[in-house]
Amino acid sequence: MELFYHPLSRYSQKVLLALYEKQANFYPRIIELSDPLSRQHFCNLYPSGKVPLLKHKKRGMIPESSIIIEYIDNEFPKQGTRLIPPRKSTSINTRLQDRLIDLELNNVLFQFENQQFNLDDINHIELKRLEKHIHHFLQYLDDILESNHWLCGDSLTLADCSLIPCLCYGQHHFQLFKYDNLSRYWDQAQLRGAYLQVKEEIEFASTEVLIGRRPIP
Ligand SMILES: N[C@@H](CCC(=O)N[C@@H](CS)C(=O)NCC(=O)O)C(=O)O
Incomplete structure (x- = not known):
């Protein structure tokens, strides 16, 4: 491959x-x-x-x-x-969270970056709107992580592979430490061998x- x-x-x-x-x-x-x-x-x-x-x-x-x-x-x-749990109900939830992270977080982070780099013509209202959207979604994730070790339960799945690169990018700008469960999750993700390889x-x-x-x- x-x-x-x-x-x-x-x-x-x-x-x-x-x-x-x-x-x-x-x-x-x-x-x-x-x-x-x-x-x-x-x-x-x-x-x-x-x-x-x-x-x-x-x-x-x-x-x-x-x-x-x-x-x-x-x-x-x-x-x-x-990465995709064999149980049907869990696998559907894993795919759902993966989709939501791509659409509601990863793609929105792209829009946010584009606005930020558009130095000649920054649309501050749009930037604030995107920031609010991202915080709203981080709160959604924080609520899920109150009862889950990883995003979809006890083990790491496709949904975590989607989320971790977004947190890596947004950790400072979006003040993850304000979200108790999400910052616990981010600390644990950073200890994962696969993450350390990607980080390198x-x-x-x-x-x-x-x-x-x-x-x-
Ligand atoms: N939905 C695609 C998104 C892929 C994507 O947007 N890749 C970006 C880099 S993160 C890219 O190739 N951009 C170059 C371009 O659009 O020309 C996926 O999940 O793989």
């Missing part, structure tokens, strides 16, 4: 977490999203140009982070962490951006 990704892309980090949790072997293929040549090569392979993308010898291209994770979990059901890649890529060896994605 080959994984096309960028270490600073949250959707890529979501899949990396899942692959490390599953202890699945893969060939890493880093795509420099801001480098036109690297992007063109990737678009020849996958025209939408979005990462992450999994390429499997027999199955071909598998796009979309949640689908990639579901595919890996089915492919290696007995290996590593079970994030730090390495961020340093390369800072010293100018890697363009800003």
Whole structure:
């Protein structure tokens, strides 16, 4: 299996977490999203140009982070962490939380970032609206985590793979310490081996951006 990704892309980090949790072997293929040549090569392979993308010898291209994770979990059901719980009711809840995190948090964080970087024309009302939306969703997660160790129960699932990269990005700006359950969860997530592996890649890529060896994605 080959994984096309960028270490600073949250959707890529979501899949990396899942692959490390599953202890699945893969060939890493880093795509420099801001480098036109690297992007063109990737678009020849996958025209939408979005990462992450999994390429499997027999199955071909598998796009979309949640689908990639579901595919890996089915492919290696007995290996590593079970990311989609086998029980139907729990698996539906896992998929639901995953969808909500992608749509209501991860994508909103993108809008928030775009507003922030739009220095010439910051729309402060829109920025406040997005901030409020994010806090509202963090409160929703905090309430769930009052009774759950991980987001969907006692063990880590697909939904946690979606959430952890968002918390990593938003931990300072959105003052996670104000949310008791969420900050307990974030502390515990940071001790996870899979997270430590992803963190190493994030730090390495961020340093390369800072010293100018890697363009800003
Ligand atoms: N729904 C997709 C979202 C993927 C996505 O938006 N990836 C971003 C990076 S985090 C990307 O490739 N952006 C480049 C582009 O849109 O051209 C998934 O879950 O994999």
